[in-house]
Amino acid sequence: MSGGGILGTGTSALLTYQRALQTTGHNIANVGTEGFSRQRLELGARTSGSGGLGSGVEGLGVRRVVDQFVDLRLGMNISAESQQRTLAEFASQLDNLLADPQAGLTPALSNFYAAIEDVATDPTSTAARQQLLAQGQGLVDRFAQLEGRIEDQRVIVNGRIGNAVDEVNQLSRGIAELNRSIIEARGRQGGREPNDLLDERDQLVRDLSERLAISTVEQSDGSLNVYGGRGQSLVVGQEATELQVRPQGADPNRLEIGVRNGSAFIVVTDNMSGGSLGALLETRDTLLDPASNSLGRIAVALTDQFNELHRAGMDLRGEAGGAFFSRPAPEVLSNLGNAADGVPGLVIDDISELSSSDYQLRFDGSDWVLRRLQDG
Template sequence: MSSFGGLSTAYTGLVAARKALEVTGQNVANANTEGYTRQRVDQSPMAQSVLATYFTQSSVGDGVVVTGVSRLNDAVVDARVNSTASSAAYWNASANAASAVETSLNEPGKNGLSQVMSDFWSSWQQMANNTGGSTAPAQALNLISQGNLVASTISAGYTAAAEAWTDARAAAASIVTTVNATAAKIADLNTSIRSLTAAGGNVNGLLDQRDAAVTQLAKLTGASTRGNADGSIDVIIGGNTLVSGSTTRQVALSGAGDFSAVASTPVKLAWDSPTGSAVSLDGGELAGRIAALQPADAGGSGTGGVYAEAAKAYDDAARSIADKVNAVHETGTTSAGTTGLDFFSYSATSPAALTLKVVPTSLAGIASADGTKGNLDNSVADRIAQLGAAADSPNAGWATYVSRVGGQSATAAARATTATTAATSATDAQTSVSGVDLDEETSNLVMYQHAYQASARVINTINDILDTLINMGAR
């Protein structure tokens, strides 16, 4: 190698060390940047460009060349982050919905429907124990008040479930908007990455942005990706392509916009196109929210959407208590000798939970006697009081529902905890591979600084040698 060749070799070392220092500085600057993937300079030795001869016998190469800057990520770990994020988001959405419904029931508690119905049966028992006299009107008013409290509690519960459904649908619609915007962002990034790659530019920053967008879509929809030869990716949801290179499809939330229509037109995710075919999601928060928005199971299994199941439970309780009380009350006789009266009424065309009302307004409308045992008879009131203890009582039906929703909430919460733990583990593994370790970067800074100084020292040494040779020739 000639002295001038040595200068060239040392110069390539300076360039490589400086580039490595710049990349290390980039890593340090982004140590706290979310989604940033650490980078490293790729170097390769330059091959000898001139064959050795009698006059140039050295076989040393021509230095070093920077071949690129790599992102230190692991595709397998990244895919695991996305899949576990999808599962965690789904179960957290399901657990939150079930927990919200369970909390709204106020069970057990003095404001829960169980306690309100128990107090109602106790009021009937007080009527049955009444032997007449001045307390009867007051006891009748107390009974009517307790009946109205049953009706208002059921109505409030049904209304709360319907309002929660409306809020959940609005939240799902907001997620759909985010999905479409994120898909469009990925398509734009695909275009930029493809163009910059073809021009030989560094696309690492764009890849970080795209990976972050893909992870967000995975959390929302359970999306997966497929790589293309030009550096772009396709995004798949439910087996269908959402993003293909630089083009994207739009999705929309279809079905019932109001809780009253949920049974006839269930909410679903569909392609925003003339065909509007349904989109089947593999996971993600949106899938969990849509599952919660589904109608109640017609077969009574309780496996439908949590909000509709809650409303159905209140509606069933309203019908049950009205029908069972009325069936006995109609056989009774009022103090005026009137028979065939209902204690409760509700609409046949609207939800019973919203239209349940107490018919009597005073003692005169309460049929507590059977009409054959004298003026002090309250045997019908006693029979109604015992309805609460029957195997098929409204209380038993309500207790079954409360137990079921409690079990569903506990199961969803446990699944959410497990899925979140798996997602956290995957994220930690990704951080250990792709995250910036400041201790490591500090060590690299020292190493590259010494490499730069060593290359500079080589140049200085060769310069001294050349200066000595030039001075010798001048003598």
């Protein structure tokens, strides 16, 4: 080997390992950077010279040390953990509200039943009768307080749904912008991967996973398409889908999520699942709505049953008893999209047939169709 060949081999080794040291320094400097992946200089033998003699080492490129399978599982676990944490938060609050030994429904019912027993023991006692009236009013107030607290939770959930959608939009825009930067960087670098930009995008994807279950598909140009929940597109190439929130037409107290397509608003609420956003929708549909409806069902059943017993009794003047509790008319909401402004009336004939579900009445062009929403 000539002196020049030896010098060339040594020079290539020095330059290559200088790049390796720079890569190591970059790793050390970013040890506290969120989402940073360790980078490694891939080494390879330089093309052999004449006679098949080796000519040293060269750097083939700096690559990220990542495991796509681990990243996929991590994203799924982040989404599931966020979903369960959010559900547990609201389930715990609702359980504490309804089961509170002082402010729950049970102590108010116990006090009311105790007052009934006192009147039954001494029907002529004015004090016992006044106490029954007071405990009856206390029970009514407790129902109202509990329903008010559930509605307070609903307001909180609606606010957090709006915030979560804003965060999803912001993260989606960030991913789309990074897709653009990655495509441009690959073009400038002859196809080499812009590792730090890829790390930044992966971190945004993980942050998005916390809000929503997602799936990703990498494209040949280096961009990443992102789909949320049950297939709703969030990022396609360099474009991000803007999600919007608005009150439902059938119930203004409930929010629905959709996307704009020209002047049309396409509802995609059912496509949102997983993460904190999916948990908030699930909290509303499986915790707050059933709790509110069940509370109302208990109140209606108690009102009708006790009023029936009370009418069978006599007052101090020997006259037949009347209704002890008054029951408000069932609430019927008209859809904001209705062509007519009429609202149908509702009468409950048999409380034993009541369920804790909401109902939807629709006209299909020829007939009226009543659908129980919990069953679809």
